[in-house]
Amino acid sequence: MNFKHKYVFLFPGLFVLIGILIFPIIFTIRLSLSGWNSYTPEMNFIGITNYIRLFTDDPRFWESFFRLSFLSVTTVILQYIIGFALALIVWREIKFKRFFRVIFLIPMMTTPVIMTVIWRTFFHESLGPVNDLLGNLGVKPILWLSDPVIAKFTVIIVEVWQWTPFMFLLLLAGLLSLPKEPFLAAAIDGASPFRKFVYVTFPLMAPISIGAIIIRLIEASKIMDTVFVLTSGGPGTATETSSFYIYIKGLREFQMGYAATLSFTYLVIMIISLTIIAKVLTKLMIKE
């Protein structure tokens, strides 16, 4: 279309896009090439010094990155399995279907930070009700927040509780949009519920599943508030994730230049790895 004034109409959208997306990225790249910190708060140019430091002298970032990978992949897999199971339950004609659909969504409607504070109280090692209840059953107190290994699983529990409803919602919407005929055909062929799931439900749900998993992976890889409130990355650095580490470098230690380097590197890694994951999932799950 040859329309002279089209840019006038495009401008508001473009302006917002540039303001909130393009400018911050370019600014971050520029910042990552500077030594901006609390001693020299200025946009000087130090070349790729920050990047050299990141790749040769900062194992803590990479540790936090692999920890993040572990946490996000584990939570998303658990969310997918539990979410799918719940969606399958309320997809069928059961009593109080609507009631259950709403109940399952409640965790998602609560404020994550507040809920994490409540969870922290639950898991408090000497005052929390969880250890108290377990104590009544004769189980020794568990170090929910101060054992390096168990603390990771505590974070996983809270994350799964908070975000499974989102997975549930996406998968239920997917199930409700499926065509009826394949299920009717399977019923006529005499397929058992298990066979129906393996050969009909699951293949039909594959595209939706991939979408849901990717959306949750993107969200889960930003995991920050739960860690911040629950463990503050501790004990030591046992639950520290990339975003939390970047937050420490940038907003606690005010190494703005270096934090920008971490952010940009993190962005590039995430884009590449999520693209690969999406491709692999598509190949594994969709057979077209």
Next chain:
Amino acid sequence: MAKIDLSNISHTYNPKDLEPTYALNPFSMTWENGKRYAILGPSGCGKTTMLNIVSGLIKPTQGRILFDNKDVTSQKTETRNISQVFQFPVIYNTMSVYDNLAFPLKCRDFEKNKIEERVQSVSETLNLSSFLNMPARKLTADQKQLISLGRGLVREDVAAVLMDEPLTVIDPDLKFRLRRNLKEINEEYKTTLVYVTHDQNEAMTFADNIIVMDQGEIVQVGLPKDLFERPKTTFVGYFIGSPAMNLFGTQLHTDNSVKINDTIIKTNTNLSKLKNNNIKLGIRSEFVKVAKDESENLVEVNIQKIEDFGNFKLLTTKMGQLTIKSKINREIEIANDKVKLHFPPEKCCVYQNNKLI
């Protein structure tokens, strides 16, 4: 294989309403073992509802279904031994063609040898032998539909194979071949086939018996020839045949003749007991001929249009306000604007209140 009795069946999708609307009005019918039936009717007339009631996907609001005199009304689809093919191909995407065809047998724990033998036999009948090891999703739409069909035929014990407009996605040439194939299958395996369609040609060429439906009602059950020559209602006359039956509002004249405008048309129907209201005369365009030396049942008309369809000519003519269509031999030359058409008395159908007398 079984005899299927539908006894006093009716169905509504909103039974809780004060005045439920019926998708199927009460009817009874028997489907004989090994025959081919076609259910024909316009969209939304209740064809698919009827089919789903037989297969058990829908439980009828009222009535009973008997397979070989055994009541199966409350039995689930899985246990009914029925097979159904849908309008669009339904295949198991993750399986090979062989596994697709074997699936209904595997689900019923058949022995491996038996499965192999049945799949081979069905795949040969349907010309799928060369694709057996291919992933089913790689096949074309019509081959996929053959797989759906094959899954229905692979079980020898099915009471009936129900098909819901199964050839919609298939191209005309293959459609013809498949219909013939289905007939052969029916003759070979003596499987009861029920075929839902809105295409009259499909129904006419496929079935022994055609069930014509309209608005949840069964209007006529009969042989293709009966439906064509003696439609029981004006709806059947209108719905079957192309072009539709010529229908005219008429007045009674004598015991066996009616009057259209001033023209007297004799029929072979006894009209002595009829009252003179809402009488219609119907005649197929195939039976309306250009008059040669006949002396009665002649109608003088003005020619509006002559269309050459290759194998016949379609005359569209007017007598006053009435339109009369006639299919004539394409060799016949029409020189004038006016011709005389002849209505053979034995082909004239008289309707009162849209029902055949």
